[in-house]
Amino acid sequence: xxxxxxxxxxxxxxxxxxxxxxxxxxxxxxxxxxxxxxxxxxxxxxxxxxxxxxxxxxxxxxxxxxxxxxxxxxxxxxxxxxxxxxxxxxxxxxxxxxxxxxxxxxxxxxxxxxxxxxxxxxxxxxxxxxxxxxxxxxxxxxxxxxxxxxxxxxxxxxxxxxxxxxxxxxxxxxxxxxxxxxxxxxxxxxxxxxxxxxxxxxxxxxxxxxxxxxxxxxxxxxxxxxxxxxxxxxxxxxxxxxxxxxxxxxxxxxxxxxxxxxxxxxxxxxxxxxxxxxxxxxxxxxxxxxxxxxxxxxxxxxxxxxxxxxxxxxxxxxxxxxxxxxxxxxxxxxxxxxxxxxxxxxxxxxxxxxxxxxxxxxxxxxxxxxxxxxxxxxxxxxxxxxxxxxxxxxxxxxxxxxxxxxxxxxxxxxxxxxxxxxxxxxxxxxxxxxxxxxxxxxxxxxxxxxxxxxxxxxxxxxxxxxxxxxxxxxxxxxxxxxxxxxxxxxxxxxxxxxxxxxxxxxxxxxxxxxxxxxxxxxxxxxxxxxx
Numbered sequence: 410x411x412x413x414x415x416x417x418x419x420x421x422x423x424x425x426x427x428x429x430x431x432x433x434x435x436x437x438x439x440x441x442x443x444x445x446x447x448x449x450x451x452x453x454x455x456x457x458x459x460x461x462x463x464x465x466x467x468x469x470x471x472x473x474x475x476x477x478x479x480x481x482x483x484x485x486x487x488x489x490x491x492x493x494x495x496x497x498x499x500x501x502x503x504x505x506x507x508x509x510x511x512x513x514x515x516x517x518x519x520x521x522x523x524x525x526x527x528x529x530x531x532x533x534x535x536x537x538x539x540x541x542x543x544x545x546x547x548x549x550x551x552x553x554x555x556x557x558x559x560x561x562x563x564x565x566x567x568x569x570x571x572x573x574x575x576x577x578x579x580x581x582x583x584x585x586x587x588x589x590x591x592x593x594x595x596x597x598x599x600x601x602x603x604x605x606x607x608x609x610x611x612x613x614x615x616x617x618x619x620x621x622x623x624x625x626x627x628x629x630x631x632x633x634x635x636x637x638x639x640x641x642x643x644x645x646x647x648x649x650x651x652x653x654x655x656x657x658x659x660x661x662x663x664x665x666x667x668x669x670x671x672x673x674x675x676x677x678x679x680x681x682x683x684x685x686x687x688x689x690x691x692x693x694x695x696x697x698x699x700x701x702x703x704x705x706x707x708x709x710x711x712x713x714x715x716x717x718x719x720x721x722x723x724x725x726x727x728x729x730x731x732x733x734x735x736x737x738x739x740x741x742x743x744x745x746x747x748x749x750x751x752x753x754x755x756x757x758x759x760x761x762x763x764x765x766x767x768x769x770x771x772x773x774x775x776x777x778x779x780x781x782x783x784x785x786x787x788x789x790x791x792x793x794x795x796x797x798x799x800x801x802x803x804x805x806x807x808x809x810x811x812x813x814x815x816x817x818x819x820x821x822x823x824x825x826x827x828x829x830x831x832x833x834x835x836x837x838x839x840x841x842x843x844x845x846x847x848x849x850x851x852x853x854x855x856x857x858x859x860x861x862x863x864x865x866x867x868x869x870x871x872x873x874x875x876x877x878x879x880x881x882x883x884x885x886x887x888x889x890x891x892x893x894x895x896x897x898x899x900x901x902x903x904x905x906x907x908x909x910x911x912x913x914x915x916x917x918x919x920x921x922x923x924x925x926x927x928x929x930x931x932x933x934x935x936x937x938x939x940x
Contacts, residue, residue: 445519448526454516455534459601461509462541464660465669465768465786468855469685472765475857476870477691477848479906481760482684490919492909493871497920497938504552505922513542514562529593536590540603540611543586547615550579551859554918554935558582572931580619587612596634600652600785601661606632610657610789617797618863626801632657635791642823643727646768648784657789669784676730676764677757678749679737679772687729687763687852689878689903690870692717694848695725700826702845715881715900719888723824726892728852730764733883735893737772742883744899752877752904760906762878767853787854792819796847803839816843819850862917871911876903912937 444450473480473487480487486503489495516538525531550556558574560582591608598604609632616625638645638653645653652659662669675681697706698720706712711720718731726734734741742748743762750758768784795815802812817827833842847860861870881899888896910916915937926932 441519441522445522447524448530451516451520451523451525451531451534454512454519455537458509458512458516458538458541459661461512462544462660463788465662465784468660468786468788469674469765469853471855472853472857473685475861476688476909477852477857478685478765479688479761479875480685482682485684487685488907491871492875492907493911493916495920497923497926497934499920504549504919505925507557509545510542510559511562513538513545514560517542518561532593533595536593536608537603539586539590540594540608543583543590544611546579547583547611547618550576550583551618551862552919553921555579555933557932570929570931573933580615583615584612587615600656601659603658606634607658607789610794613794613797614789617800618859620863622801622804625797626805629794629797629801632791632794635794637791637795637818637822640822641727642724643770645822646727647771651785655791656787657791657794659785659787661785662783671769671784674765675769675772676736676741676750676759677755678739678741681764682757683759683764685765686759686761687765688761689763689876691848691852692725692729692731692763692878694845695722696825696845696849697721698723698825700829714879715898716888716896717879717899718894718897722849724849724852726894727770728765728767728849730766732762732878732881732899733888733895733897735895736766740883740893740895743878744880744882744897760877761875765853792822792850793856795819796843796850799839799843800847803836803843806836808834808836808839812839816846819846823850865913867911867916868913871909871916874908875906877906879903 445454470480470485470487472478474490478491480491483489484500486500489499517535520531520535520538523531525534546556546558554576555573556576556579557571558579559571563569587608591605591612594603594605594608596605598607609628613625613628613632616622616628635657636654638650638655640650640653644650645655672680673682673684675683677683693703696702697712699706699711701709701711703712703714703717707714713719718725718733725731730736730741732742732744741750741764743750743752743759745751746754749755750764752758752760752762768786795818799812799815802809802815813828813830820827828842833839844860844864848857851857861867879899880901880903881897884896884898886896888894915935918935920938921932921934926934
């Protein structure tokens with residue numbers, strides 16, 4: 410019944426110019442005469458807004474929009490986004506939509522008719538919806554630039570044909586909404602709901618992404634009540650620990666409700682589809698266990714490129730399945746043509762030679778199945794607060810103990826040595842370090858594209874050849890008795906997958922879908938895309 414009501418709620422009139430514009434309530438099911446009366450109605454509508462907020466699917470597939478991952482199945486819409494060949498005629502990712510905004514507006518327009526047990530609860534619910542809407546507008550405007558903006562829903566198709574609002578105005582709205590909402594939110598909340606810390610984390614990210622490092626730093630330092638857990642990096646993402654002290658806000662999945670399915674992401678040998686797979690570039694970003702980059706370690710003679718996965722940052726093994734790794738009861742082998750995981754052996758085999766595993770490193774944690782789980786995914790976690798403090802202090806050239814301590818907390822939990830303060834003593838070297846830390850710490854969490862765009866490194870990170878792992882063989886010799894991983898001899902050249910074409914001045918923004926342009930003559934296309 411609840412699922413039906415969510416669907417009805419979100420089926421109210423949309424911002425479109427199509428002839429079948431819905432200008433009345435569906436069957437009177439959620440009209441003001443039968444809904445928007447009680448606190449139970451409000452909670453149901455609030456849940457409908459959260460269902461449009463973000464999901465594990467959004468987070469995991471969005472990795473393919475960066476240099477961290479590759480999406481092989483072109484019908485899923487992310488391959489053309491990752492290689493910057495997306496056009497306005499491609500199916501897209503569904504982000505240029507307004508159903509989510511409509512749901513939030515619908516709540517805020519009607520909450521005044523609801524009887525609440527207390528005004529504090531009314532204020533809290535409204536603040537949560539405003540935070541969801543701010544998140545959505547921020548995300549859409551970051552990716553599309555100027556964006557159609559409305560805070561009350563339209564009644565006719567003609568009213569809905571609005572032009573794009575400047576990004577600067579949307580950003581001003583986002584900041585104002587968050588600052589006004591934070592005081593009405595509780596210090597703690599049920600998992601999956603905005604509390605004060607989650608709203609502050611969103612405001613922190615907003616300031617960071619828009620380049621206001623002073624405000625981002627101040628906001629990050631105001632977030633309290635969270636800490637790095639006494640868990641390893643891998644343990645922090647297991648089902649049993651998904652509500653640990655680091656998690657500020659997570660998505661919420663319900664077991665046996667088809668909330669989330671790992672099948673698209675698992676290796677072919679584990680009955681998966683390998684839809685989202687890591688790149689060699691990401692693998693190479695992980696340091697060696699003693700804190701050297703692989704380039705530094707190779708120069709020192711402590712890194713063997715033919716056996717590259719030993720003596721590495723533990724986050725590599727906790728995040729990525731690589732050749733020779735003991736995974737799900739077998740040795741993963743994507744370099745043997747006879748293996749089901751060989752890159753060219755099957756449609757569902759990884760095309761890069763790697764698979765992700767961060768949220769499902771141990772499939773035994775899903776005793777019933779891994780296609781209908783209650784696994785949650787982090788939206789904000791405390792490591793982001795720490796690395797935001799570090800990045801802001803780097804950009805403000807405030808090189809001090811607070812900066813180093815913030816990075817050290819992240820590295821120590823990962824099992825890595827603390828920062829070498831002699832080696833990383835300048836702003837330039839610290840910027841290099843912090844950017845690398847963000848990449849490996851948040852790999853597979855959907856943040857990388859935002860970093861690439863805001864740092865202006867698209868033509869460095871997302872242009873050029875994308876290749877498989879080096880070829881060779883997995884040896885019948887255990888490299889690490891503790892894990893059961895095998896040695897590899899990757900002594901042959903890699904294969905070309907695709908050539909990526911990021912173009913400054915164009916690829917930072919996504920194209921406005923042609924279908925939307927056709928319906929609304931007041932919309933304009935982004936620079937570099939055909940009209």
